[in-house]
Amino acid sequence: MSYDILIIGGGVIGCAIAKELSLYSVKVALLEKEGDVAEGTSKANSGVVHAGFNVKTGSLKARFNIEGAARFPSICEELGVPYRLTKKLVVAKDRSELPYLEKLLEQGKKNGSQGLSIIAGEAIRSVEPDVRGEFALYSEKTAVIAPAEFTIALAEVAHANGAEFHFNAEVTAIRRIGQLYEVSTADGLVYSATMVINAAGLYSDKVLSLIESHDRSIHPCRGEYFVLDRVNANFMKTAVYPVPPADGRGLGIHITPTTEGNIIIGPSAEYINERDDLATTKPVMETLKREALELMPKLKDVAFIRSYAGIRAKLFVAGGSSNFEDFVIEESRINPGFVSLIGIESPGLTSAPAIAAHVAREFVAPRLPLIPNPKAAATRRAAPRIADMSPDELARACEANPEFAEIVCRCNHISKAELRAAIDNPLGARTLSAIKKRTRAMMGRCQSGFCLPKIMETMLEDYGMSPESVVFNAPGSNVVVKYEA
Amino acid sequence: MKHDYDCVIVGGGPAGMAAAIAMKRLGVADVLLLDRNPRLGGILNQCIHPGFGLSRYDRDLTGPEYARALESEFAASGVECLLGAMVLEISESRMLKVIAPSEGFAEISARSVIVATGCRERTRENLEIAGSRPTGVFTAGQAQNLINLKGYRLGQRVIIQGSGDIGLIMARRLTIEGYQVVGVFERLPYLSGLVRNKVQCLDHFDIPLRFGTQISEIVGKGRVEGVFAEKMDDEQRPIAGIREFFPCDTVLFSVGLIPEVDILKSAGLVPHPGRPIAVNSRFETGAAGIFMCGNALHIHDLADNAAKEGESVAHHVAQYLRSREEYAAFVTQSKPYRPLPVNARFNASFFAALEESGQKVCIVCPKGCAVSAKAAPCPRGAAYFAESEKGRYQTMTTTTGAIQEGSRTRLPIKSLETVEVGNLALKKKAIALAAEERLPRSPRGSPSSEAQFSVKVAGMDVRFSICD
Numbered sequence: 044m045s046y047d048i049l050i051i052g053g054g055v056i057g058c059a060i061a062k063e064l065s066l067y068s069v070k071v072a073l074l075e076k077e078g079d080v081a082e083g084t085s086k087a088n089s090g091v092v093h094a095g096f097n098v099k100t101g102s103l104k105a106r107f108n109i110e111g112a113a114r115f116p117s118i119c120e121e122l123g124v125p126y127r128l129t130k131k132l133v134v135a136k137d138r139s140e141l142p143y144l145e146k147l148l149e150q151g152k153k154n155g156s157q158g159l160s161i162i163a164g165e166a167i168r169s170v171e172p173d174v175r176g177e178f179a180l181y182s183e184k185t186a187v188i189a190p191a192e193f194t195i196a197l198a199e200v201a202h203a204n205g206a207e208f209h210f211n212a213e214v215t216a217i218r219r220i221g222q223l224y225e226v227s228t229a230d231g232l233v234y235s236a237t238m239v240i241n242a243a244g245l246y247s248d249k250v251l252s253l254i255e256s257h258d259r260s261i262h263p264c265r266g267e268y269f270v271l272d273r274v275n276a277n278f279m280k281t282a283v284y285p286v287p288p289a290d291g292r293g294l295g296i297h298i299t300p301t302t303e304g305n306i307i308i309g310p311s312a313e314y315i316n317e318r319d320d321l322a323t324t325k326p327v328m329e330t331l332k333r334e335a336l337e338l339m340p341k342l343k344d345v346a347f348i349r350s351y352a353g354i355r356a357k358l359f360v361a362g363g364s365s366n367f368e369d370f371v372i373e374e375s376r377i378n379p380g381f382v383s384l385i386g387i388e389s390p391g392l393t394s395a396p397a398i399a400a401h402v403a404r405e406f407v408a409p410r411l412p413l414i415p416n417p418k419a420a421a422t423r424r425a426a427p428r429i430a431d432m433s434p435d436e437l438a439r440a441c442e443a444n445p446e447f448a449e450i451v452c453r454c455n456h457i458s459k460a461e462l463r464a465a466i467d468n469p470l471g472a473r474t475l476s477a478i479k480k481r482t483r484a485m486m487g488r489c490q491s492g493f494c495l496p497k498i499m500e501t502m503l504e505d506y507g508m509s510p511e512s513v514v515f516n517a518p519g520s521n522v523v524v525k526y527e528a
Numbered sequence: 529m530k531h532d533y534d535c536v537i538v539g540g541g542p543a544g545m546a547a548a549i550a551m552k553r554l555g556v557a558d559v560l561l562l563d564r565n566p567r568l569g570g571i572l573n574q575c576i577h578p579g580f581g582l583s584r585y586d587r588d589l590t591g592p593e594y595a596r597a598l599e600s601e602f603a604a605s606g607v608e609c610l611l612g613a614m615v616l617e618i619s620e621s622r623m624l625k626v627i628a629p630s631e632g633f634a635e636i637s638a639r640s641v642i643v644a645t646g647c648r649e650r651t652r653e654n655l656e657i658a659g660s661r662p663t664g665v666f667t668a669g670q671a672q673n674l675i676n677l678k679g680y681r682l683g684q685r686v687i688i689q690g691s692g693d694i695g696l697i698m699a700r701r702l703t704i705e706g707y708q709v710v711g712v713f714e715r716l717p718y719l720s721g722l723v724r725n726k727v728q729c730l731d732h733f734d735i736p737l738r739f740g741t742q743i744s745e746i747v748g749k750g751r752v753e754g755v756f757a758e759k760m761d762d763e764q765r766p767i768a769g770i771r772e773f774f775p776c777d778t779v780l781f782s783v784g785l786i787p788e789v790d791i792l793k794s795a796g797l798v799p800h801p802g803r804p805i806a807v808n809s810r811f812e813t814g815a816a817g818i819f820m821c822g823n824a825l826h827i828h829d830l831a832d833n834a835a836k837e838g839e840s841v842a843h844h845v846a847q848y849l850r851s852r853e854e855y856a857a858f859v860t861q862s863k864p865y866r867p868l869p870v871n872a873r874f875n876a877s878f879f880a881a882l883e884e885s886g887q888k889v890c891i892v893c894p895k896g897c898a899v900s901a902k903a904a905p906c907p908r909g910a911a912y913f914a915e916s917e918k919g920r921y922q923t924m925t926t927t928t929g930a931i932q933e934g935s936r937t938r939l940p941i942k943s944l945e946t947v948e949v950g951n952l953a954l955k956k957k958a959i960a961l962a963a964e965e966r967l968p969r970s971p972r973g974s975p976s977s978e979a980q981f982s983v984k985v986a987g988m989d990v991r992f993s994i995c996d
Contacts, residue, residue: 274790275798322660325744346801349653351661434625434633441632448627450564450614454790458627488790490651492670496678510680510936519750520663523680524777526936 046070046207047411049226049236051214051250053080055190056387057242058197059399065204066421067403067413072236073198073206074228076213076246078516079472081194081480083244085392087268087321087353089299089307091282092186093390094131096151096159097294103370105154107394107401112184114396119188122196123425125302131185131282132167134176134338143286144180151182158183171281173341185282189302190392191480196423197395199469204419208470209234211518214243217253219378224254238410240402241383245318245356251383255375258361259385263318263354264292266310267327269335272346272488273304283338288312293355294389296334298342303455303483306345308335310353321352348488358386372398374406382406426464426481430456451501452494454487462501473506476516495522529610529631534558534849536624536638538615538791541570543822544644545598546584546835550842552605556849560636561602562613562626568602569595570646572831574672576926576940576995577697579894583832590926592940592996594831617794618643620815640817640845643792644838647785647823652746655783659756662748668694668782675705676928679936683778687755688712689743693721693829695782700729704927709733710776713741717762718875723896726874727889732921732949739876740764743779744771752779785827792818809860810844811837819845826865830894837865888916922946926995942995947985 048064050057053075064071077083092115098104119126135141144161151159160181162170167179202208212228217239219225226234243250248261284297292312299307311327328350335342358368371385382402387394407413429437429447441448446460465481466473478484478498485491485498499522502508511525534556537544540563548561567573572580575591582588585597602609613628624636649667664683666674668690674680686707688695691714699709712730717739719726730737738757744766745756759770789797789805795815799805804826811819821841822834848855882889887900890909897905901917904910915922925947928938982989 272801274793275801319749320660322745322747323658325656325658328656328658344800347654347656350656429627434635437627438633441627445629445632448632449612449629450627453564453614456614456616489648490653492649492651492667495670496673499674499680500678514750515663517750521751522663523674523682524684526679526681 044072044232044234045223046072046234046236048072048238048240048407049074049224049234050240050242051226052242052244052247053077053194053198053208053210054083054085054242054244055081055194055197055392055395056244056384056398057240058085058194058201059395060240060242060402061201061206061208062197062204062421063399063403064407064413065201065206066416066419068416069407069411069413071201071206072234073201073208074212074214074226074234075208075210076229078210078474078514079477079480080198080208080470081191082476082516084353084356084388085194085244086191086480087351088190088266088389088392089268089297089310090187090190090301090392091131091299092126092188093393094151094158094182094184095154095156095390095393096147096180096182097287098150098154098390099367099369100150100153103372104390104394107370107397108390109155110397110400111390111394112186115186115188115393118396119193121422122193122200123423124189124192124196126186126188127300127302128184128186129280129282129300130170131182131284132171132174133180133182133284133286134167134174135178135286136175137177140286141178144178147180156182156184171279171283171339173278173339174283175338175340187282187299187302188392193392195468195470195480196425200421200423202469203423204416210470210472214250214253217250219254219381222380224381238380238382238407240406241381241385242387244387245354247356247383247385247387251375251385254378254381259371260359261318261386262357262359263315263320264357264388265313265315265320265352265354266293267313267323267331267352268307268309268350269328269331269347270349270351271306271308271342272348274488275345276300276304276306278341279306279339285334285338292357296331298335298339306342308332308342312355314357315354318354321354323350323352346488349486349490355388356386357388370394370398372401380410426461428461428482429458451497452482452484452487454489454493455483457482457484457494459501462498463505466502466506473502473508474514474516475522499523529560529608529634531635532637533560533639535560535640535642535845536622536636537561537642537644538618538624539563539570539644539646539822539824540565540568540609540611541644541646541822542572542594542598542831542835543646543824543838543841544570544642545602546838547642547644547821547842547845548607548609549598549601549605550839551846552607554842554846556842556846559607560638561607561609562615562624563609563611564614566612568599568609568611571669573996574669574676575697576676576928576942577701578924578926578942580831582894583830584835590940590942590995591831596996598835615791618791618818620795622815622817638817640819640848642838642841642845643789643813643818643820643824644822645788645791645824647827648788650781650784650786652779652781654786655781657743657746659746660748662746662750662752664748664752664777665746665779666781668698668780671780672698672701675701676938676940679928679938681705682707683751683776684708685710685776686778686780687743687774687776688780688782690714690782690784691716691720691726691737692782692784693725695780696721696725696729698780698782699735700733703733703735704925707778709735710774711736711738713738713743713757715740715742715760715764716872717760718872718878722894723874723889724891724894727896728891728923732923742766746779747773751777753777755779785823787824787826789820789824807864809862809864810848810855810858811841811864812844812848812859817848819848826867829868840864888913921949923949929992929994940995941992944980944991944993947990
């Protein structure tokens with residue numbers, strides 16, 4: 044299988060690059076080791092579109108953050124995914140923390156971040172009545188998106204424009220033969236291309252090691268979260284952050300309203316040994332709760348329905364400073380046409396659209412002619428959801444297709460028609476996780492208690508799957524086993 | 529279907545059906561019952577074990593049998609019913625937004641509403657249990673659905689957290705289906721469910737019960753590989769340093785039920801987590817004309833009691849519809865129900881003392897009396913003791929049979945004669961298998977509920993019949 048460009052990694056960065064390149068007449072394939080896009084860090088983060096005041100002036104992080112954030116409202120509209128301008132408060136408990144806010148304000152202004160001001164006392168309460176704290180940096184440009192949905196939408200646009208997506212395709216070897224790269228995957232297939240773009244996130248250092256030695260290493264830094272129910276959660280409208288801890292690991296445990304009306308609390312920041320250790324831990328769970336309740340006592344009225352963890356790809360460079368490394372986006376000096384993106388942690392999601400444009404312009408264009416593809420479209424129509432419909436729309440939808448009137452998920456009001464659209468997704472990902480990310484079924488307060496039997500039944504009856512072949516994501520994550528009489 | 533009714537009942541489980549039947553008897557004819565499932569009965573349909581209906585029908589029925597009995601009373605009442613119907617919203621002025629495949633989207637206005645939407649299960653996440661999130665972790669009722677209604681096999685080696693009745697019943701059910709139940713863990717120092725269920729579901733099948741034990745961490749990347757459990761002190765705080773690993777491929781949580789009241793949010797009624805929706809002495813909520821009963825209001829120990837509550841609510845609603853003045857004259861703010869009592873008596877020392885004194889817990893009825901050779905409160909208890917002294921417990925059993933050969937769709941079946949428990953555990957697969965092969969069919973191809981058929985259990989013919 045031969046391509047112009049191979050992208051390794053189906054996170055938000057890989058998918059944003061695939062979408063960007065799919066607008067041109069180049070042949071692109073994306074290789075992903077999991078069964079779907081958005082299976083790693085891209086599905087387990089705060090989903091915040093940052094305004095750009097947290098990042099060091101002059102860095103790539105600052106540049107792509109500011110550029111990326113500016114593109115988000117229009118991109119989300121094109122992709123048919125939610126964008127919620129929540130705004131944000133960074134709260135100082137008392138006067139002693141005020142200098143941090145002033146520093147952030149100054150840094151933000153230097154970076155070109157708009158809509159920032161420091162407010163105090165009642166002005167804070169008029170933005171978010173329940174917040175405790177004396178001073179706050181108020182950012183009127185901070186927004187939230189649904190990160191997995193956003194990543195999927197990017198991939199679907201790329202796919203519609205002709206980019207190929209290969210799942211369960213873990214890259215095991217890369218060879219350069221003359222002007223071509225040969226990339227082998229765990230399933231025994233070999234792909235060849237003129238260019239390789241390494242967007243493997245947590246594994247980007249390992250992918251680079253497959254072709255050359257280098258001094259960069261990814262240190263996984265786990266962040267645990269709590270998800271709160273939507274019921275009773277609508278008192279909160281603004282993302283609320285504490286003053287960040289000085290160790291540079293993260294932005295502190297914050298409270299973020301999601302696009303769906305839930306609230307998430309987190310993330311913690313803890314260096315761990317394994318890059319796939321997504322376990323949550325009791326002490327951290329207790330810390331999250333305590334710190335969040337200190338910031339906003341009213342959270343005690345909202346039910347905690349789930350916890351989960353995501354992992355930051357923290358970059359370490361031999362001899363570098365320990366707590367700030369910039370994004371690395373560069374072409375190999377010894378392997379021309381091999382581009383790596385390493386250490387794309389926060390604000391990676393916000394930066395993704397700008398990074399994708401940068402990669403196309405700076406690295407791809409000099410090697411391959413980027414002629415606009417006349418058939419390509421940048422827009423996508425999202426699958427209809429009954430939860431978003433007005434009564435009239437719902438009545439019409441149910442009349443046209445009675446499966447819109449058949450409920451599958453009672454917590455989030457997901458219909459059978461939506462379930463089918465998710466199972467029939469254009470990327471061909473057929474796992475429970477793929478359904479969960481696309482429909483939000485199994486994400487509600489019952490945590491799949493009621494919908495799982497119905498979802499499985501649909502996968503078996505209408506799609507001919509065997510019970511034991513229904514997996515959550517990876518092989519081995521089967522829900523039931525083979526019946527042996 | 530009309531678009532306005534005197535009363536709309538949401539939920540066709542025992543409480544909702546009993547309320548509908550009573551409404552008709554009380555002369556309220558303009559009633560609509562909505563249920564989101566394709567058939568009535570709610571969770572009863574998946575509860576294939578016996579123990580239902582002792583007070584309403586004076587018989588020991590399985591869950592599906594109890595559902596069918598209520599369903600035929602309901603059918604005779606002539607109350608209108610819409611199945612597959614999901615209520616999306618109820619407004620404060622009792623306008624319901626409903627979808628159903630047969631009707632599409634409908635707005636229905638009601639002079640009164642009875643919310644009988646039942647409950648959901650507390651999950652592993654509600655307990656905030658640490659660890660990874662592998663597959664193979666279920667709530668007990670979800671597992672019951674997957675096994676009894678869908679015919680799936682969940683795994684092999686099971687740990688159950690929670691000694692409530694559902695956990696105990698699932699321990700037995702899984703053993704009969706050929707799973708190895710490693711143990712039932714209970715966080716508290718005493719039993720949560722009925723003593724009778726501990727005896728007939730755990731003791732008779734040699735399933736260990738550990739008090740003061742709580743899963744603290746779940747381990748596994750794809751499927752669950754095991755759990756760490758902590759020992760708790762008498763105040764239910766973990767005792768530092770006592771942590772044990774139990775390998776397993778399946779974990780069930782039976783750790784409590786939460787009233788399912790989400791549709792009341794649109795009527796302006798939002799419960800505080802862990803607290804029920806407030807009602808007045810006549811089961812009316814803070815939204816005028818919206819009433820509640822059954823597990824949606826508070827958790828009941830027996831389906832019979834939920835049904836009884838449905839009947840009482842029907843009385844109040846009938847009066848509400850007849851004369852608002854008469855109704856209002858007897859309203860107080862006092863709670864019309866009492867929460868289930870906590871019985872801390874059945875702890876480890878209770879069971880040790882029982883064994884030491886040579887007494888046994890009688891399992892003939894839900895009372896769970898202690899019986900011995902010298903003393904038994906009733907003749908049936910005395911007979912039970914005499915029989916159990918032989919060391920061979922005889923019991924009726926229920927399991928499922930495939931509706932057609934090769935089909936996963938199951939029907940519940942029950943034995944018409946007693947089977948020795950030891951044989952049940954050893955020959956569990958044979959029962960299920962033989963039943964599948966020999967399930968009789970009516971000429972139309974569907975199994976007949978009257979038909980009896982016999983299955984060889986340890987060389988003996990045991991008669992079975994469909995119990996749905």
